Amino acid sequence: MSARILVVDDLAPNRNLLDVKLSAEYYDVLTAESGEEALEIAAKERLDLILMDAMMPGGMDGFEACRQLKSNPALYHIPVIMVTALEETKDRIRGLEAGADDFITKPIDDFNLNARVRSLLRLKMTTDQLMSHTGHTAENCRPMFDKIQGRAGRILLIGDEGGQPQKVAGMIGDTHEAIIETDPVEALRKAKSGIDLVVVSLVAKSFDGLRVCASMRFASETRDIPILAIGDPDDQSCFVRAFDIGVNDSVMRPVESQEVRARVNTLLRRKFYADSLRENFNEDLEMVISDPLTGLGNRRFFDRQVDPLFEALNAEGTNFSIMVFDIDHFKRVNDILGHDMGDQILKEVAARIVTNMRAIDIVSRYGGEEFMIAMPETTELDAFQAAERVRAFMAGTPIFVEGQALSITMSCGVAQVVRGEQLRDVFRRADSALYQAKRTGRNRVEAASANQAAAA
Structure with missing residues (x-):
């Protein structure tokens, strides 16, 4: 689940x-x-x-x-x-x-x-x-949350006359700083420097608002900035696509000032709250356990985080499962497109995996184009279904890199951990299932049989 x-x-x-x-x-x-x-x-x-x-x-x-x-x-x-x-x-x-x-x-x-x-x-x-x-x-985050309740934010409004950004700016009032930009290219540049919230018009006539949202979610500098989209109530499909891209909230026209202010303040509070948490990271520890490219935990992080899961399994029989994902034909991608674009693909793949897993799941870049995930309190069947969902989402949604739409697929091996196993044992079984997925055509998920545990 x-x-x-x-x-x-x-x-x-x-x-x-x-x-x-x-x-x-x-x-x-x-x-x-x-x-x-x-x-x-x-x-x-x-x-x-x-x-x-x-x-x-x-x-x-x-x-x-x-x-x-x-x-x-x-x-x-x-x-x-x-x-x-x-x-x-x-x-x-x-x-x-x-x-x-x-x-x-x-x-x-x-x-x-x-x-x-x-x-x-x-x-x-x-x-x-x-x-x-x-x-x-x-509980101990609440004082931090209360401290930021009245904090002012810098809001970037992206739209042309069709989206009436001046009107929206007036609704925000003097509480926050509003910056209006009609050029989407310039808007994306401005979004990378000290912006706390972006309001995007989906009814602009001079540019595609959805493409602006997608570009923001792709760039690492703007990926975490909340986006409020404004559009027409009759175009529900546009709103659905916006949320799939990663928009955080929406307002339908005609825009009402109290609703705009309420939604803006909610998004800003959550943004400042997350920023405050990030400031509490231990920089040295982060360098040790994080993959600098994707921001995921690295192999050392993963190995350390799964230790309690093995202890709970051996002591109490609490199930957990392991997934090993691998990007299909990634060497060919690097050879043809270059390592810079390969790095961009890795970052996007990592972001998609994380957003499709639970908060309690342990997600890491284990090495190269390989990602390892541990799912606590999960059977092999549940893990298989979760892996299949990630695989289908990856295969069904192109990755945009430098204006190119790339079809990227992944293969996965899944194994439920058996009492008495060590990480190397279950990894061997999951990796074997991954090899089977690759051998039988790629873009597949294969589950390791629990019977293999005895022979592993």
Whole structure:
């Protein structure tokens, strides 16, 4: 499973519908029928996202449940999507002011739901990884979060007259610094120097707003800058593509000033929070355990991180599995396109792998074009399904490097760790499965048989 999601709705048919939709995407789904029950579950379970119905009869509606969740130092970091039949702007603002991170109206469109879920899960995963690296917890991060509540940001608005960037700048007011840019090339250059948030028009007539978003997500200097997209409500497919690219939030025209301010402030708070966590990294340790090209953990990092998993397996029987990914024909890519473009491909592949794994998974660049992943509390079947999802996403989405759309595929070997094995043993089995995937045509996932453990 890639994430654990809590669905909160007082009506069983609505809970069941969302359960089916999310389970089909391999999410682990929990359900609650009231705000009170949702808070109880959130206090006991590790959650990555909450889908909260706004209008629940009884003692606590979704707005109040969200407000209490966001006021709890142990729970406030969990993203919340409000799900409701209400379509009025004032209701969206009410949800955002209660602390909700996004808002979806019924009837729920599958593509729109999945795009927004993936966007917030990427954000949650980044925060979780930063907290894990720095040794912070949700509780001891709260003072840091409170400190940045009123901090001003530098906002870059990219659009032509069709997108009315001047109007949006006026809505932001004097709280933040707004910089307007109509030239997308110049905008991308400016985004690389001290910008905290980018607002992109998807209705610009002189340039493609989606391409601007894609370029920002590719460049390492702008990859972590939050993006707010503004577009037409009738063009849902454009919003879905924007979220797939990596846009963090969206506003539909006609733009309402209170909603813009609420969404801008939410995105900036999360940006400053992540920045503060990054500043707490131990620079020396980072150099020792990180791959400087991709930012992933390196082989030494991986070997150290999986030790507790072997201990838990041997002591308590807690399952975990290993994946070994390898980029197909990567030597040929380097020979034809050059090592600089090869490095860009490695960085993009690493980013895609990370965004499709859980926060608790251990992802590393093990060497060359090989990536190793450990999935705690996971059987070989679950790991195989997760690997197949990553493989399919990689094969189905071209990588853009210097204006070229490149089709890159990966092969993978998966093995569940057997009690008594050491890392070299399970790696040998997973690597053998990877070789089988390569030998049988590449762009495949193969699972190692548990029976091989005895012979390994």
